[in-house]
């Protein structure tokens with residue numbers, strides 16, 4: 001078993017030439033490092049550990065939400081689709097959209113039902129096959145393996161993908177290539193410059209490669225902006241939401257409940273300050 005660090009982590013994956021510095025955020029595999037220019041945080045996990053934790057994404061029971069969670073995702077997807085149509089200034093029927101890393105294709109399904117010409121691409125082979133079996137237009141493999149023609153799409157999405165990538169820039173440049181000029185790219189990921197990280201530090205589950213399989217690269221509004229610019233995108237807007245102070249089971253249930261109430265009260269201020277731990281960026285191809 002190799003203990004070598006994931007190779008790209010010698011430099012900032014967003015494209016800064018500034019050195020990485022150690023942080024006080026101590027994880028089992030070593031401290032997170034920070035790009036001194038953009039604040040991107042990088043895991044010290046070994047490459048073998050990274051691949052071990054990614055296996056879960058192809059498990060037969062992976063990503064099968066309960067009805068209540070599915071309803072929540074439907075609402076979230078609806079808002080994202082509405083914003084996409086508004087930014088493009090086109091009705092859904094005229095929008096060809098691709099969801100990259102689409103898992104079981106829930107967003108593809110929501111988009112299709114909303115009238116978009118939607119498809120997805122997913123590297124976990126069994127999950128992609130399950131999406132196709134349910135009638136969705138989902139391709140197996142990486143985006144780069146699909147060989148789409150230039151400017152094939154109006155919109156693309158990367159939901160909870162970039163935090164898994166050793167090298168996000170080549171993927172974003174491929175997104176740019178397959179998008180029409182003025183096309184939109186939506187990215188969702190965690191916000192490492194959040195009040196949650198301020199309060200919880202390394203206790204935040206999102207940092208733990210065991211708990212959130214394969215998370216190795218942690219963005220913030222500044223680093224996602226740098227990534228966008230380096231890949232040829234402008235930033236339309238970035239929004240953040242939600243704060244927490246404890247993970248479940250970490251403290252007594254009374255303290256956990258008190259923390260949840262405080263977090264609810266801070267949700268709106270966190271949104272206004274850009275300090276929530278869920279981040280959503282709407283980019284536009286230049």
Ligand SMILES: [Zn+2]
Pocket residue numbers: 012013014015016035036037038039040223
């Ligand atoms: Zn950087």
